[in-house]
Amino acid sequence: MIRARRICVTAVAVLAALAGSPGLAQAEQPPESRLLSATNDNSLPPGWRIDGKSGARELVWRAPKAVPMGDARVEFRTGDRLLGVPKPARDGRTFRLALDEARPAQLSDLQVTAAGRRLDAAADDTHTSGPRGARVPAQAPANDVDPGRPGSYRTVTGEYDLDPVRLPGYATPIEMRAQVVAPKNATGSRPLALFLHGRHSTCYKPGTEDDITGDWPCADGYKPIPSDKGYLADQQLLASQGYVTVSISANGINAQDWQAEDAGAQARSSLVRQHLARWADWTAHRSTAPAVVREAAKADLSRVLLVGHSRGGEGVNRAAMDSLYPPPAAEDGYQGPVRWKVRGTVLVGPTIFGQNPVADVPNVTLLPGCDGDVSDLQGEDFVDGTRGVSRGTALHSAVYIVGANHNYFNSEWTPGEAEAPASDDFWTDPEQPDPVCSPGAATRLTAAQQHKAGSTYIAAAARLFLAGDDRVRPLLDGSGKRAPSADPARVLTHAVGGRRSGGFLPDGGAKVTGARLCSAIDPDPAVACLDPETPGSSPHFASWETEKETGRSAVDLTWSAPGTAARITPAKPLSLRDSQKLALRVFVPPNTSGTKFDVSVTDSSDRRVTLGSVKVDGLPGSASTASYWAQELRVPLSAATRAGLDLRHVTSLELTPRSQTGRAWLMDAWGWAPGTPAAKAAALPRVDVGRTIVKEGDSGTRTYRIPVEISGHGSGQVRVYVLEPDSGRAETRLVTVRPGSHAIDVPVEVKGDTDYGYDVEYDIAVKAVHNAVVGKHRGGVTAENDDPEPVITLTPVADRVTEGETLTWRMSVDAPTAVDIWQPIRVLPVTEGTELSTKDVDPQWLQDWSGDVPDPERRLSDANLWVWLNIPPGSTSADFIVPTVQDQVAEPTESMRVALTDNNAEPLPDKPVLTGTVLERP
Template identity: 60%
Template sequence: PSRVLLVGHSRGGEGVDRAALDSLYRPPAAQDGHRGPVRWKIRGNVLIGPTLFSQNPAPDVPSVTILPGCDGDVSDLQGELYADGTRGVSRGTALHSAVYMVGANHNFFNSEWTPGQSTAPSVDDFSSDAPDPVCSKGTRTRLTASRQQTAGAVYTAAAARLFVAGDDRVRPLLDGSGRRAPSADPARVLTHAVGAHRTQALLPGPSTKVEGGRVCAQVAPDDAKACLPPSTSGGSPHFAAWEFAPEPGRDAVAMRWSRAGTPVRVSPARPVSLAGAKDLALRVIVPPNTTGTRLDVALVDAAGRRAKLGGVSVDGLPGSDRTASYWGREVRVPLSPTVREKLDLKRVKTVELTPRTRSGKVWLMDAWGWRPGTPSVRAAQLPRVDVGRITVQEGDSGARTYRVPVTVSGKGSGKVRVFLPDTETGEVAHRTLTVRPGDRVDVPLKVRGDTRYNYDTEYDALIKAVRGAVVGSYHGGVLALNDDPAPKVTLEPVADRVTEGKALKWRMTLSEPVDVDMMATLSFQPVDGGPELTTLDVDPEWLENELGSEPRPERPLSELEQDQGLFVSVPAGETTADVSIPTRKDELGEPEESLKGRLFVYDTGWRPQPGPVVTGTVRDAS
């Protein structure tokens, strides 16, 4: 049981990552999970098109994450955070590889999600109203199901060979060395990695000093601060959003130039050591579909001595406005004997990038001292943080402060960042806390009471690991139950007997204003006698827009699907809303036709509660 590799697809990827975390850091007793020491050791994970809603990956379990370039489901490729999200959290000896597979979609890695292979219905998850130059079926870059499955199997096997068998010969297929597996042909597969024998040279943050460029926020709604403005066509897996924007603690360096030769100098807060490294490795993003962005790379030590390391050329990935193709390419320049003679590599102060193309854009994700090999991984003794949720009554007035239950287990001390969104303003407060097992972590939340009907309100607290800690359950807080009665709802006729061509109309009225939109559905039911209004008797555009139905074949309104009722909503703070049904005038002589409807009002749990019944009659106009 010490030679275990877990493979998970989609949400299963996040599942196996959590299983690996729980195996190393025991979950609290209140959670489901194995009790006591485990009898197995998970050597690595393969995560295929995975979700990572928590953005708290297991830092000390090696991983390979396959990012499908045409993923139509997890389209932001948030699985990139299985690599990026481990930086600086623990020792950094576990290799975390990201494998970008151009032209692969989400579903075809699973034969049960692949048309022609599955027993149940299945689809190609990438779809577009207009042809997509990268991902539409039949394009040069799009992979067929069999080719995608072959490539996925090859890189899964490579991970098993490296993590379980310990065969370092396959590492260059996974770690950004630029080697490729011919058995995966014709798939175009690219890799980069963090961890293993890398030492941190540069991880951009607020304390990073930049000359000629700027520190940019990976997740921000403000164009001036964001690495990629929200209006950018296409996206970046590195900048996949979490729960909030802006989000502190996630930065890169943005470069933009209109002539060659002006260097961009990037300096960490204090000098770093690259003494044991063979190369300087950088992860650099350039815009999709660009080629030949050239940069010279140099280092400056603490004494001001400068040495040029060499030049790199970077091509962008194939991309469109539907793909997340702003992805970091790993490039390396050697720390040659000449460089070692010129510089004190134990005290490197600045990384210098000089554009050699006439114009361009670059985003620098990070820089590392790199040397070959895959070190054995021993999980650090870290504190584990789990945030829970309590349930309280809202109350009728004032504000009460409750403490969110936060459990800290494990060993040692570390730092986490706590996020507290305001339910009214949407503003998010955040602070960094030091956590130790046994310490009380104070996360207060205020619950405001009133006497107006509302839905149950969640006051949230979310936690992310920063350094020297892991996070299990990341999302908790306080659930305040609404304890005020719902208003009385009536549905009174405004025009319930009309001539065809006119609109039937009723008014939904609340006995008092409330703090939420009161939503309801008017569900059509069989009439008690006589002809019933049909799909040919109402305005066809209204029928399509409001009920999602076509007029033909002709059928009574009561025979529409049960979920095709007519939606009506009274806005928060108001007391009335009208619901109308426009009828259609025709040249046929007909008897009076009628309809019958029951209003179903949704409660705080989004459960439909039966309300008043109404009828309407339409007279012939001929």
């Protein structure tokens, strides 16, 4: 994910929120130390440094406060370029990213983001403004059927705890523990709903307010955080309605997924399928099942619903994929037969780092309007990313819940309900409360209200996908109906798939007049659909692995007077013959109201008919929300039928603004008809990208190929992005893939040398375009540096001077290198005599190197002088200078001590501590 939309919560606010959440408390370095960089052309921002040795150089950022475990990835970026996903240290504050050959001079505009939120810098004041009070959307009419009402079945509750399992790439075995809630004494086999929680802290110390960790297993004195118990209310509702439910624990994955290139998606899939395999065994052999399973109704494995929260959402999506299209054996933690059928998935505030939804498995995605963790609402791609990929009959629904946060869907992540410490993930400044999401705002839900709404819409998905009750579809497919059980939550929906046909899509060669065809992901504001400086963001434009993308477009309409039509002409005529209405997905800026359009279509005989008018209001939004979200608007096609329009050959769609001024974005438009068709998975090829790690060698050039496995059946198209290691820019290719072929052939040349350098990753990223699925979407060839790090020494150049002159030490390497060398130097207290004070050195120098000022006068070693010097590539030395000042005060001879240090500011034991002396001017 590359483009950080400017969702502007200040760094202090974000980190205060994170610190208030469960965090990690172990210190990695002295709190009195300050991380500073050399003040030259290659300087890094405060808080950043480059360190490491023996060929393992790292870019390091240290947060002011602990960053708790969450579901959004912490990412390092430079401008619009993704540098990579750093590894967190145990202190919860320090994040490290292995460096490639990018020079610090290229590391400009460094940023730390998580789902679009900046964690490392304060937001611009212009981005913090917003409406004083957000308007609550109007209440929709009630649906005929309310799935949030409890059923008539009595239930049984219990848990099982089996032997842990080993998964590829995870050193510690993963627990096989789960909570079961099921109908009791129900006749026949009952559908199964499996829940998977997201990424959260794993252990806590009872009796403390914030002592939690990300360890697994838990240390002595600590207990596991029971995230798997957080959906018991959802399970109870479903069980009362006749569904067998199981919620599985994944603490072992959460503790280790920072090491996984896919952030744990494959491991979570493997764990889900391990549990389903056990349920298949117990269904066939009831006597072998745990007691609670034997007491429950028999599960029908031909009707399975997977429910995943946050990273659990991405995990169950991958489990649905892997159940249809097996993953590479070496990557998979379950390789037995598939004895179940996934009928649908529910994805709650999910991540989708791979942007690889399963197009032929129906889904419902809950998008929390006040999500403070996965704040870019990237789960929208579970809907948008399925368009045109396969058959198009599976329903993909997005459910936007105004005022819901990320954590409160899980009661074990909810303050006042959780066994372990918990917090609201949406943090707001008490002195500048967010108008939409601060507790007490008219649009913000309480924990109880949010959980009730979540339970209701999970039950709606179960009733539609497992029970086949089409009467609940209007709650999910953009028909504008509500479930009273979810009141007072305001819930909006849109969808693709189902009985939609004839899509007007901005991609695929469509021509646009009277408006602008824009790109979801592009660093150029003139090309991008939303200027990156726009407060807030759009879930439709959540970033991915590249700074720009092909094939993700929308239509941007801006007008200053009514009447000018925007026309979208697809590459070939579309058929709306079997449709009742035309459904458009349109969004307008948050907090706006009364935007109106006339909607017209034209056929191949150039007959034009106005179908009707639509009106849309913006969602409640602030600079901290992702509220540029499309609402579904429908107009009947009856006017076209009466006028004799040829609905089999519709050539264009027109939107004519009737508001005085405004702006809107069209995502797509479809012919719509009621009903839910059966979703049958197509036989498709599957693409998985691997990784090869090689040594660079001392000489010559070797050619390697990025490992790509193409399995499955048939042929399809994917888009391959070849990422340039230095700049991060990508070359894109549209590739036709077939099982067993080498269609994705990316050679990598690795040149050997004897110069010390960084490891280099030559990567590709892959997305499905048509008739294909993508599992592991990113991989490549890593060329490891195999040359020794140069020996670094510090020697005096001018270490005995008169006041007003400059003390100088030279840091040297024994041979030039191919990369920047960064090494810290610390000013230490003197052991005898008088130490230089903060008033004995140039005040600007002191400000530049320590961020400190001379007053009050104190020892120089008390001014937090821990300095990172840089030796550029090809050079062998850099000087550390201390300009002293001449004063009129009679003083004795003064001195200071300097030393090379390790990454924790401790002097290196095998290096000398050097002394500089300043004499009184005669």
